Structure formats: structure tokens, C-alpha cells
Amino acid sequence: MPESAAGGSGYNRTPNTEHCPKLSGCFANTKHMRHAVLATILFLFATSVGASLTSENVRKHIRLGKYAAGTHDYDRATQHYEEALKKSPRSKTILFTLGALYQKTGEYDKSEKIYNKFIDLYPLDANAHLCLGDLFLAQKKLDIAVIELQKATKLDRDNSLAYRNLGYAQLIGGAAYSAAKSLEKAVDLNTNDALIYFDLGVAYDKLGKSKKALRAFRKGLAIDNSVAGRQTYTKVLEDCEGERLTSAISDFNNNNFKKAKKEFKKLISDFPNHALLYAYLGHTLHFKVPAEPFAAENAYRKALVNLKYTVLTPLQSAYLLDNLGMIRMNIGDYAEAEDLFKRAVDENTDYPVAYFNYGCMLARRGLYDTAAVSFAQAVRYDKHFVNYVSSHAALDDFRKTAAFTNFLNSCKNEK
Numbered sequence: 001m002p003e004s005a006a007g008g009s010g011y012n013r014t015p016n017t018e019h020c021p022k023l024s025g026c027f028a029n030t031k032h033m034r035h036a037v038l039a040t041i042l043f044l045f046a047t048s049v050g051a052s053l054t055s056e057n058v059r060k061h062i063r064l065g066k067y068a069a070g071t072h073d074y075d076r077a078t079q080h081y082e083e084a085l086k087k088s089p090r091s092k093t094i095l096f097t098l099g100a101l102y103q104k105t106g107e108y109d110k111s112e113k114i115y116n117k118f119i120d121l122y123p124l125d126a127n128a129h130l131c132l133g134d135l136f137l138a139q140k141k142l143d144i145a146v147i148e149l150q151k152a153t154k155l156d157r158d159n160s161l162a163y164r165n166l167g168y169a170q171l172i173g174g175a176a177y178s179a180a181k182s183l184e185k186a187v188d189l190n191t192n193d194a195l196i197y198f199d200l201g202v203a204y205d206k207l208g209k210s211k212k213a214l215r216a217f218r219k220g221l222a223i224d225n226s227v228a229g230r231q232t233y234t235k236v237l238e239d240c241e242g243e244r245l246t247s248a249i250s251d252f253n254n255n256n257f258k259k260a261k262k263e264f265k266k267l268i269s270d271f272p273n274h275a276l277l278y279a280y281l282g283h284t285l286h287f288k289v290p291a292e293p294f295a296a297e298n299a300y301r302k303a304l305v306n307l308k309y310t311v312l313t314p315l316q317s318a319y320l321l322d323n324l325g326m327i328r329m330n331i332g333d334y335a336e337a338e339d340l341f342k343r344a345v346d347e348n349t350d351y352p353v354a355y356f357n358y359g360c361m362l363a364r365r366g367l368y369d370t371a372a373v374s375f376a377q378a379v380r381y382d383k384h385f386v387n388y389v390s391s392h393a394a395l396d397d398f399r400k401t402a403a404f405t406n407f408l409n410s411c412k413n414e415k
Contacts, residue, residue: 058088061083068080078102090121095115096127096131116132126155130159130161137168142173146166159189164195166182167186167199167200176203180203183199194229197219198217210240221309231311241274264281273306276316279316282320286326325344337361342358360395368404372403372404
């Protein structure tokens with residue numbers, strides 16, 4: 001089967017360079033450090049100094065190097081490990097650490113030199129090839145990264161990290177079929193690494209295997225529902241839904257609520273983890289005539305539950321929370337309504353509708369001065385809300401108060 005021509009991974013992260021399982025936390029230029037905390041545990045493994053490090057002078061440099069690395073003084077740390085290496089030139093511990101240090105500081109040539117020395121001394125050490133492969137991966141030198149990572153998998157067929165990073169290198173290089181094979185092997189060896197499932201989901205998606213892609217993402221998110229993972233899963237879902245989603249949203253926007261309701265329900269049946277589908281179903285039920293407030297609320301709450309799998313934009317979140325707040329306000333649950341309006345504003349601070357609706361709720365409760373402040377906030381982001389406050393039928397009592405006069409004066413002063 002030919003490789004996919006599509007290059008790049010949808011999962012937005014830099015190369016997966018948690019190189020060498022013995023180096024718990026040795027990353028190189030990676031933003032998503034879910035596996036370890038780089039600065040603090042980069043060299044903790046060196047506490048288990050091997051039998052070859054018998055010299056007190058060597059142990060002294062190891063201790064000082066660890067301390068310097070712990071304070072982010074990597075230049076001094078490399079100096080101490082270089083001194084330790086002179087005294088113990090065959091030490092795997094020192095070679096691993098020094099290579100990782102140079103990689104951390106972006107001195108890739110020096111790191112490569114150290115790892116090549118390691119391989120010269122121990123050509124059958126899979127982790128040495130894994131480290132060198134990850135170094136190349138960090139530099140986007142994909143062809144030679146794949147070669148070294150393949151060597152690591154051949155030398156240690158139980159090394160899930162080698163298969164995972166090999167799959168990732170193949171994936172961002174456009175070889176989706178080979179990537180899927182490598183990542184499937186990684187999953188067989190380690191079922192607890194979310195990144196394997198995320199990358200496997202992207203590989204399946206590129207190969208057009210939508211159902212497999214969605215299953216892989218769900219498994220990954222069950223382990224780690226990070227924002228990056230949820231964002232990628234959302235993108236894959238939207239790609240799978242395609243024109244069906246576009247058509248349903250268009251029907252909603254054109255007030256064709258009967259058709260939109262039917263379409264969103266079908267989409268939810270096929271893609272039950274997508275929060276946006278539940279949100280739009282809620283909007284449809286909320287705005288249709290006659291409205292279905294209880295069904296709308298149920299859809300909105302399911303949307304919130306499914307945010308553990310997928311994401312909404314700030315505006316989408318604010319719209320959902322504001323509408324749910326209106327439903328709770330209309331049944332007299334002012335406490336939850338207030339919380340929902342505040343959450344809507346937190347999601348999107350310049351969303352004027354939430355300020356206006358919050359003001360309406362406060363006015364209904366007779367809290368006119370506080371309502372005026374909320375209305376003023378709405379006007380600050382959209383001047384048209386002066387007219388809404390001045391004419392909305394539900395605000396007749398508010399307009400009879402001094403708070404309304406103060407509100408109008410504040411709007412004039414804003415101009």
C-alpha cells in the first residue's frame with residue numbers, strides 16, 4: 001500500500017523527544033511536557049550511579065552537575081559532566097545525561113557528537129539510537145531520525161517509546177501508513193500512553209479510516225484529556241462530519257429549525273462526543289417556536305459534559321452558557337443563572353449579550369443599580385444595547401428608576 005502523500009500531524013505539538021526511558025524527562029524543545037517536568041527531574045536518574053562511577057571525583061562532578069541543572073544553570077552542568085566523562089569515559093549514565101544537556105541547550109552538534117560516541121562504545125544499545133533519533137527529530141531531520149529510530153526498534157522490539165517516536169517521525173514526514181503500523185506496535189506494548197493514541201488517530205484520519213481514528217482519540221482522551229488532544233479530536237470530528245455539519249448550521253442560521261433539529265440529532269447519533277453538536281441542538285430547541293426549554297437545557301448540559309472530549313471556541317462557549325442562563329432565569333433559578341452568565345463573560349469578556357441578559361435578570365430581581373452596571377458593560381462592547389435597554393418590554397420598571405437615568409448618563413460620558 002502506498003504511503004499517504006499528506007504531510008504533517010494534526011496534533012499540535014513539537015517532536016516527541018522524551019528520549020531514552022532511562023532519562024525520565026529528557027525533552028528537547030517540546031511544549032507538551034506531560035510525561036515529566038524537565039527542569040526538576042532531568043537528572044534525578046543519576047542518583048543511581050553505576051558501579052563504573054567509583055571515583056569520588058567523578059561522583060563529586062555528578063552531584064555538582066545535578067545541582068546546576070536543577071537551578072537551570074545548564075552551562076555549568078555540562079562542564080561538570082564533561083569533567084566526569086573524562087574520568088569515566090565509558091559511563092552510560094554520563095553519556096546519556098551529557099547528550100541530553102546539550103540537546104536541552106540547543107547545542108545539537110555537541111549532543112550528536114556525544115550520542116555518536118555512545119553508539120561507538122555500545123553499538124547494540126537501543127536507547128543510544130533512540131536518543132540520537134530523537135535528537136534528529138527535534139531538528140526536523142526526519143529521514144535520518146527515522147533511520148536511527150528504526151535501529152532502536154530492531155535492537156529492542158519491546159521498546160514502546162522507540163516505536164512511538166518512529167511513528168511520529170513517519171507521520172509528520174507524510175508516511176501515514178508506516179506511521180500507523182509503528183504506532184499500532186507501540187500501543188501493543190504500552191496501552192497507557194495518550195500520545196500514541198493521538199498520533200495513531202491522526203494517522204488513521206489521514207488514511208481515511210474515520211471510525212478507527214475516532215476510537216483511537218477516545219482511548220487517548222480517556223488517559224489524558226489535555227487541551228491539545230481535545231482540539232485535535234474536535235478537528236477530526238469536524239472533518240468527518242463535513243458537509244453534514246455545514247448544512248445543519250446553515251439551516252439553523254436560516255431559522256429552518258425543524259430540519260436543523262433532525263440533522264443535529266442524526267449527527268449526534270453518529271458522533272456522540274462532539275460538544276458543538278449538542279450546543280447547536282440546544283440553540284435550535286431554544287429558539288424554535290414553540291421553544292422546547294427542557295429539551296434545550298438537556299442538550300446544553302450534554303454539550304458541557306462532552307467538553308472532556310472536545311473543545312468549543314470562547315464565543316461558542318459564551319453563547320451556550322448565556323442561553324442556558326436564560327433558561328434557568330426564566331424558571332426562577334437566579335443563582336445558577338447568575339453563575340452561568342458570569343461563566344459566559346469569563347469565556348468571552350467582550351460578548352455583550354451575556355452582560356445584557358445578566359442585567360435583565362438583576363432588574364427582574366429589583367437590583368437596579370447592579371443591573372445598570374451590567375447594561376453599561378454591554379454598551380461598552382456594542383452601542384446598540386443602549387436602544388435595547390431603552391425599549392425592551394421586560395425593563396419597564398427599570399426605566400422608571402434613577403438607575404436607568406444614571407445608565408444613560410454613563411453612556412453619554414462614554415461617548
